[in-house]
Amino acid sequence: MLQVSPIKDADARAAILRGVPEAGADAQILLLTEADKQLGWVAVDIKSSVLRMLAMELGGAAPADRLSPEDAFLADFLMRAAASYGANHGAYRISSHIPAIEPILRPLGFTGENGIVTIDLIHIVHVTG
Structure with a gap:
């Protein structure tokens, strides 16, 4: 089963964020795993009420210009988790x-x-409250 959660290892988080200079102080790494296998991550932060996806890695590398069907699925999964x-x-x-x-x-x-695209979260996830 696929699972996305904020990275727990502070040193690993800091190491990834060193490669994302535009990340704000509240930046987080959302880690995609299946069982014990790391499948990818997305670096996010929130600025002016906008969740910004700043960098992504799938299978140990940045997404290619032309995504394979599996990478497209994983990128979509990470985007939806980031939206949530x-x-x-x-x-x-x-x-x-x-x-x-x-x-x-x-x-x-x-x-x-x-290179920057946006949408209201309500179009991606159900927002209550």
């Missing part, structure tokens, strides 16, 4: 700063340019 995380932490929009995953986001309604 954002909704639970006060965000109302989600943005992706990861141009490689833009082709899977635009059909969902994400819009934007220059």
Whole structure:
């Protein structure tokens, strides 16, 4: 079963975030695992009520310009988990700063340019309250 949760190892979190200079002080790494196997991660933070996906790794590498069907599935799974995380932490929009995953986001309604696409969270996850 696939599971996404914030990374628990503070040193591993810090090491990943060193490679994401635009990450804010509240940045988090959401880790995608299946059983004990790490499948990928997404670096996120929240700025002005927008959950920003800043970097992603799938299978040990940044997403390729052309995603395989499996990588597209995993990237979509991570995006939806990030959206849920954002909704639970006060965000109302989600943005992706990861141009490689833009082709899977635009059909969902994400819009934007220059490698940054956004959408209201309500279009991705059920938001209550």
